[in-house]
Amino acid sequence: MIPLACTVQRACFHRHLLASSRLWYTNPAHSSHRLHARQQARNRALLMYTSGVIILGVGATYAAVPLYRMFCAATGFAGTPKVNTGRFEPERLVPVENARRIKIHFNADRSEQLPWTFTPQQKHVNVLPGESSLAFYTAKNNSDKDVIGIATYNVTPDRVAPYFSKVECFCFEEQRLLAGEEVDMPLLFFIDKDILDDPSCRNIDDVVLSYTFFRARRNARGHLEPDADEETVQNSLGFGQFENMPKVKSHPTSDTSTKSRTQV
Numbered sequence: 001m002i003p004l005a006c007t008v009q010r011a012c013f014h015r016h017l018l019a020s021s022r023l024w025y026t027n028p029a030h031s032s033h034r035l036h037a038r039q040q041a042r043n044r045a046l047l048m049y050t051s052g053v054i055i056l057g058v059g060a061t062y063a064a065v066p067l068y069r070m071f072c073a074a075t076g077f078a079g080t081p082k083v084n085t086g087r088f089e090p091e092r093l094v095p096v097e098n099a100r101r102i103k104i105h106f107n108a109d110r111s112e113q114l115p116w117t118f119t120p121q122q123k124h125v126n127v128l129p130g131e132s133s134l135a136f137y138t139a140k141n142n143s144d145k146d147v148i149g150i151a152t153y154n155v156t157p158d159r160v161a162p163y164f165s166k167v168e169c170f171c172f173e174e175q176r177l178l179a180g181e182e183v184d185m186p187l188l189f190f191i192d193k194d195i196l197d198d199p200s201c202r203n204i205d206d207v208v209l210s211y212t213f214f215r216a217r218r219n220a221r222g223h224l225e226p227d228a229d230e231e232t233v234q235n236s237l238g239f240g241q242f243e244n245m246p247k248v249k250s251h252p253t254s255d256t257s258t259k260s261r262t263q264v
Helices: 002-024 028-076 158-163 191-195 230-237
Strands: 102-111 118-121 124-127 131-139 147-156 164-168 175-177 182-191 206-218 224-226 261-262
Touching: 102 118, 102 131, 124 131, 124 164, 131 175, 147 158, 147 224, 147 230, 158 164, 158 191, 175 182, 182 206, 206 230, 224 230
Parallel strands: 102 206
Antiparallel strands: 102 124, 102 261, 118 131, 131 182, 147 175, 147 206, 164 182, 206 224
């Protein structure tokens, strides 16, 4: 009688021999088909990966400037006042009574292409850190046609910008004035009390808040933007001295650099 272990070993050997013979006699056409299918799968994966990288790159290009402006609004970089931050809790909007008051000066500029009159209603206000203040600008459309304008802004000295917070303003939003219409534009702001802990701001008594109004146009993506050359827009935002500022492609205009200023 053949031992059971030998029987099992012999059965395993036959199965291995049968599998080897099947692999040896496999149809070459079938192997070529499987190889081609695997190559196609790799090509599809590579195409999807490349397309994803291209789409991401294009999206980043379009979003570079808006994201940069959001970063500046969140951090106060380049003299951009902070907006929509977590500084608006009620306990932070309490004036520091024993602090020195800061004089806020208001400035109004406009592009020559915009047929408006744009002026601040007050020359300046004196505020305490943590004290909210309401100011107004006045805009009037002097033309016989409806006109859309967009305003940019900045704060000087720029080291104050991280503490200059605006609760409500009219900047970067479409402002449509009918022919001959005059409107008041409110500005609600405060200077965060954390400015008192910043050594670089201890000797600051005066701050200038500047707005610049431009005529609006639609860019290639259908978004409204200032109808002016890049350098003028960047200077109005306080970015003129930064060489690595993301560039904005703009269309040629007949008058791109002249501005009229109301000094206050």
